[in-house]
Amino acid sequence: MRAIAFSISLLLALSAARADEVADFYRGRQVDLIVGFGPGGGYDIYARLLARYIGKYIPGHPNVVVQNMPGAGSLRAANYIYSVAPKDGTAFGLFARDMPLVSLLGIDANVQFDARKFTWLGSSSSYADDAYLLMLRKDAAVKSIADARRPGGPPMVLGGTAEGSTSDDIPILLRDLLGLHIKLIAGYRDSGVLFLAIDQNEVEGRTVGLSSVRSAHAQWLAPNSDMRVLLQFGRATRLPEFPDVPTARELAPDARSRAIIELAELPYLLSRPFAAPPDLPPARAKALETAFLAVHKDPGYLADAAKLKVDVSPIGGEAALQAIDRLAATPADLRDALKSLLTKRQ
Numbered sequence: 480m481r482a483i484a485f486s487i488s489l490l491l492a493l494s495a496a497r498a499d500e501v502a503d504f505y506r507g508r509q510v511d512l513i514v515g516f517g518p519g520g521g522y523d524i525y526a527r528l529l530a531r532y533i534g535k536y537i538p539g540h541p542n543v544v545v546q547n548m549p550g551a552g553s554l555r556a557a558n559y560i561y562s563v564a565p566k567d568g569t570a571f572g573l574f575a576r577d578m579p580l581v582s583l584l585g586i587d588a589n590v591q592f593d594a595r596k597f598t599w600l601g602s603s604s605s606y607a608d609d610a611y612l613l614m615l616r617k618d619a620a621v622k623s624i625a626d627a628r629r630p631g632g633p634p635m636v637l638g639g640t641a642e643g644s645t646s647d648d649i650p651i652l653l654r655d656l657l658g659l660h661i662k663l664i665a666g667y668r669d670s671g672v673l674f675l676a677i678d679q680n681e682v683e684g685r686t687v688g689l690s691s692v693r694s695a696h697a698q699w700l701a702p703n704s705d706m707r708v709l710l711q712f713g714r715a716t717r718l719p720e721f722p723d724v725p726t727a728r729e730l731a732p733d734a735r736s737r738a739i740i741e742l743a744e745l746p747y748l749l750s751r752p753f754a755a756p757p758d759l760p761p762a763r764a765k766a767l768e769t770a771f772l773a774v775h776k777d778p779g780y781l782a783d784a785a786k787l788k789v790d791v792s793p794i795g796g797e798a799a800l801q802a803i804d805r806l807a808a809t810p811a812d813l814r815d816a817l818k819s820l821l822t823k824r825q
Contacts, residue, residue, distance in 0.1 A: 508569060509542045510571070513570060515550075515556030517668060522553070524690075525789065532780045553575040558590070558592060559572075572755075573752065575645060577746045579594035599799040601796050605748050605792045612687055612710070616706060617705050628658050628660070635684060636682050646685060649686045651820060653686075664681075710727060772793060772795050
């Protein structure tokens with residue numbers, strides 16, 4: 480019994496020593512939170528909300544500063560976090576949910592990371608109360624999914640940000656798997672600019688996360704809005720908020736198309752993924768993940784999230800890795816089919 484008690488005491492002492500070392504490291508330091516998109520969009524809102532609270536849960540209470548690094552649908556930021564950012568625990572970031580899938584499929588030669596080797600903190604949302612919506616102006620020629628599928632009918636003119644981003648990839652899947660007539664105008668700098676372009680009728684609509692609309696452009700959801708919702712992506716079932724709007728899975732014309740859609744929807748379990756560079760000191764990596772999960776129970780954070788109307792359904796680092804493993808375990812023929820669709824953009 481004395482030996483057991485001594486062992487427990489020793490473990491507790493070692494744990495306290497590690498905690499003190501982590502606190503000593505972070506005390507008085509700045510931690511950079513890199514965001515792979517410009518200000519004002521859904522990812523930026525989640526990042527700034529997290530930055531407001533996570534410092535008080537990291538030992539030593541460092542100052543956490545958001546730095547926007549848009550480019551290539553957040554690939555620029557993902558590469559930076561993996562290869563360039565300091566590997567000492569003073570930097571972590573948020574990039575697009577589909578970056579692990581882009582890496583796995585090998586559809587972009589500019590990918591410089593192995594998604595499994597990031598130090599995963601987790602995701603603020605696993606899409607429990609969210610959906611990726613196809614939204615279209617009410618004055619567009621297309622009024623319904625039936626209109627969008629009508630042979631010889633007019634296309635929906637949608638805007639996107641960058642090749643490889645979700646706003647660019649999902650319209651391609653809707654076009655090629657569901658038979659929707661879509662003309663995609665890509666290249667808008669960020670989500671905020673694209674919202675404005677649609678309001679000014681430069682393009683007719685976009686695909687966009689419900690959380691982003693709720694927090695950044697809520698007028699689109701008002702009863703007298705100029706916009707309509709035609710489709711929900713990233714969900715197995717319809718959101719109660721949109722009981723009459725079909726999911727992409729429902730609209731799939733055959734089992735294979737549905738299976739490809741389900742593969743493309745897997746990244747939504749990592750809807751707002753936060754990760755640090757690989758090879759962090761283990762104690763600091765653990766401290767960051769613990770702090771990340773603690774933030775999502777903070778009353779102030781939850782109150783602010785409710786005001787912003789963003790989904791809070793967090794998962795931790797281990798669950799993030801499990802989601803990536805599920806992507807990797809998908810049959811190769813389905814991965815190849817999805818890769819072919821995303822690389823054949825015309």
